[in-house]
Amino acid sequence: xxxxxxxxxxxxxxxxxxxxxxxxxxxxxxxxxxxxxxxxxxxxxxxxxxxxxxxxxxxxxxxxxxxxxxxxxxxxxxxxxxxxxxxxxxxxxxxxxxxxxxxxxxxxxxxxxxxxxxxxxxxxxxxxxxxxxxxxxxxxxxxxxxxxxxxxxxxxxxxxxxxxxxxxxxxxxxxxxxxxxxxxxxxxxxxxxxxxxxxxxxxxxxxxxxxxxxxxxxxxxxxxxxxxxxxx
Numbered sequence: 001x002x003x004x005x006x007x008x009x010x011x012x013x014x015x016x017x018x019x020x021x022x023x024x025x026x027x028x029x030x031x032x033x034x035x036x037x038x039x040x041x042x043x044x045x046x047x048x049x050x051x052x053x054x055x056x057x058x059x060x061x062x063x064x065x066x067x068x069x070x071x072x073x074x075x076x077x078x079x080x081x082x083x084x085x086x087x088x089x090x091x092x093x094x095x096x097x098x099x100x101x102x103x104x105x106x107x108x109x110x111x112x113x114x115x116x117x118x119x120x121x122x123x124x125x126x127x128x129x130x131x132x133x134x135x136x137x138x139x140x141x142x143x144x145x146x147x148x149x150x151x152x153x154x155x156x157x158x159x160x161x162x163x164x165x166x167x168x169x170x171x172x173x174x175x176x177x178x179x180x181x182x183x184x185x186x187x188x189x190x191x192x193x194x195x196x197x198x199x200x201x202x203x204x205x206x207x208x209x210x211x212x213x214x215x216x217x218x219x220x221x222x223x224x225x226x227x228x229x230x231x232x
Contacts, residue, residue, distance in 0.1 A: 001126055002024065002029045003029070003030065004124060005030065005097060006123070007093045007097075007099070007100070007117075007121045007122070007123040008100070008123055008125075008126060009110065009117060009123040009125045009126070010022060010025075010100070010128065011102050011110040011114050011125060011126070011127050011128070012103070012104060012127060012130070013103065013130045013174075013176055014174070014175050014176065015176035016128035016177060017176075017177050018070070018128065019101075021126065022101065025099060026068075026097075029097060030097075031064060031066050031097050034065050035062075036066045037059045037062070037065055037067050038068045039068065039070065040071060041072050041074045041075045044075075044079075060086055060087070062095070064095070064096065066097040067092070067096050067099070068099045068100075069083075069098070069099070069100045070100075071103065072102050072113050072114065073102045073113045073114070075113065084116070084117065087121065088120075098121075100123065106130070109125075109127055110125065110127075130173065130176055131180055132172055136169075138180075139165055142159065142184065145180075145181065145184045146158075146184070146188065149184065155194065156194065157191060157194060158194045158195055159196070163197075164195075164201045167198055167201045167202060171205055183204055183208065186204055187200055187201065187204060
């Protein structure tokens with residue numbers, strides 16, 4: 001995909017590493033010597049939206065750049081249509097390399113917004129699988145993460161004991177690699193020996209399950225919190 005000039009849609013659940021994959025597509029792409037311009041759709045206010053669509057210095061007026069539109073799900077329906085119209089009318093995808101990302105829910109290949117952009121712009125799609133679907137790779141990921149963390153630890157961590165590793169492999173990982181890296185860092189700081197123990201993993205994952213029941217909305221969800229509900 002990195003060698004193609006076609007638009008690309010990177011899709012996957014929350015925390016599956018979309019930004020890292022977009023960076024790789026850029027680094028290995030034909031326009032790697034030209035700018036990479038990121039537009040976080042979840043942070044666009046009225047002023048920045050007007051600049052994007054109407055200003056003569058807008059990235060949409062560039063040529064030979066890589067334009068990355070992150071979290072297109074965060075755009076309201078009307079703005080999605082406006083952006084699609086601007087990309088089409090200004091022939092942006094022919095003059096630049098254009099990459100989009102969207103967050104899909106468990107069991108989905110892409111979101112409604114992602115499907116709209118993929119169909120209208122004939123995007124190549126790149127699905128990033130959730131961490132729970134690759135449980136057999138977690139021991140390798142643990143060892144790789146610990147090798148990086150050991151550089152900043154007062155002692156060297158060798159790994160996790162078998163029961164601890166089994167607990168990590170059976171966890172659901174709702175926020176995927178982002179959550180995995182944070183938990184490994186926490187375990188590395190709290191472990192007193194050379195191995196992460198099952199008791200330590202149980203303690204950390206118990207807190208994660210509690211947090212998941214309190215906060216059911218993913219970070220990229222467009223649905224606002226309804227404050228007109230009972231305290232329960």
